[in-house]
Amino acid sequence: MKNKETVEALNMLIQINNNRIEGYGTASIHNKDEDTKNILFQLMETCKNCKTELVSEILQLGGIPSKGTKAGFSSYWSPQEMHFVKIFKKQLLIHVLMASVLQLTNIVKY
Numbered sequence: 001m002k003n004k005e006t007v008e009a010l011n012m013l014i015q016i017n018n019n020r021i022e023g024y025g026t027a028s029i030h031n032k033d034e035d036t037k038n039i040l041f042q043l044m045e046t047c048k049n050c051k052t053e054l055v056s057e058i059l060q061l062g063g064i065p066s067k068g069t070k071a072g073f074s075s076y077w078s079p080q081e082m083h084f085v086k087i088f089k090k091q092l093l094i095h096v097l098m099a100s101v102l103q104l105t106n107i108v109k110y
Contacts, residue, residue: 003061003062003063004063006061006063007058007061007062007063007064010054010057010058010061010063011058011063011065011066012066013050013054014051014054014055014058014065014066015066015068015069017047017048017050017051017054018051018066018067018068018069019069020043020044020047020100021044021047021048021051022069023099024040024041024043024044024047025040025044027040028040028041028044043096
C-alpha cells in the first residue's frame, strides 16, 4: 500500500515535469530573445533530468511511470501570454516561479 501511494505521488511530479517541459518548449518558440530562450532551455533540461530520476524511482518501486500531464501549466505559455511575458526577462522568471508555486500549492492541498 505504501508503495502505491509513493508511486502516485511521484507520478504527479512526473506530470508536472511533463507540463513544464511542454510549457518551456512552447515559451521558447514564441520568444525571440536568445538569452531568454537559453534560460527556458536550461529550465526544460532540468525538468527532463528530474523526470528521469522520478521514472527510475517509480520503476524501482515496481510502478508504472505516468506519461501524461497535469492540467494547468501549459496554459501559462499560450502565445497571447507570451506577449505580456517577453517584455522583460525578469517578468518571465517571475511568471515561471508563480506557475510553479501555484502547482505546488495544489499538490499540497491534494
